[in-house]
Amino acid sequence: MDIATVNALPYEDFVDILGNVVEKCPIITAAVWSGRPFLSLAVLEAAISEFIDALPESGKEGILRCHPDLAGRDLQSGSLTRESHEEQAGSGMGALNSGEASRMARLNQEYKERFGFPFVICARMHDKENILRQLSARCQNERAVERARGIEEVKKICHLRLQSLVLTDNKL
Numbered sequence: 001m002d003i004a005t006v007n008a009l010p011y012e013d014f015v016d017i018l019g020n021v022v023e024k025c026p027i028i029t030a031a032v033w034s035g036r037p038f039l040s041l042a043v044l045e046a047a048i049s050e051f052i053d054a055l056p057e058s059g060k061e062g063i064l065r066c067h068p069d070l071a072g073r074d075l076q077s078g079s080l081t082r083e084s085h086e087e088q089a090g091s092g093m094g095a096l097n098s099g100e101a102s103r104m105a106r107l108n109q110e111y112k113e114r115f116g117f118p119f120v121i122c123a124r125m126h127d128k129e130n131i132l133r134q135l136s137a138r139c140q141n142e143r144a145v146e147r148a149r150g151i152e153e154v155k156k157i158c159h160l161r162l163q164s165l166v167l168t169d170n171k172l
């Protein structure tokens, strides 16, 4: 689908197709629809980023809380969204040995208890070793640092999800 097609979508289809570019936060997509026509995919992506940046801290933490844990209960129960399942499987989260799985669960819990929102990372950019390393290291950060870092990761996930939905080689 190219950006001209995106711009022509009624909001129902716009949200149906692009509503999960930020995990389980279709309100973001529904809100930015008002900004069409988007001159390019990059402009649409910037509109999403600006909407997120304008949220209060509670709104940013809310976005993070909509993300399933890596190798967590949603993966175990098969209830991940299609996008999240692909991302988690691609980074080896579905193929952890028992030691890795229990370390992941322990560190995720430690992170959530410290910050009140989950550890979020763009899984498609990391392998399982690096994810564990980042989770362990980021547990030591301050809350404000991790809120900002988590949102940065959400934007990377959003960028990759948009790339897989909308052609980027043409501009209006």
Ligand SMILES: NC(=O)NC1=NC(=O)NC1=O
Pocket (backbone or CB within 6 Å): 067, 068, 069, 070, 083, 084, 085, 087, 088, 118, 119, 120, 121, 122, 123, 124, 157
């Ligand atoms: N907690 C997370 O980081 N979750 C995820 N990262 C991804 O890239 N996909 C997810 O589901």
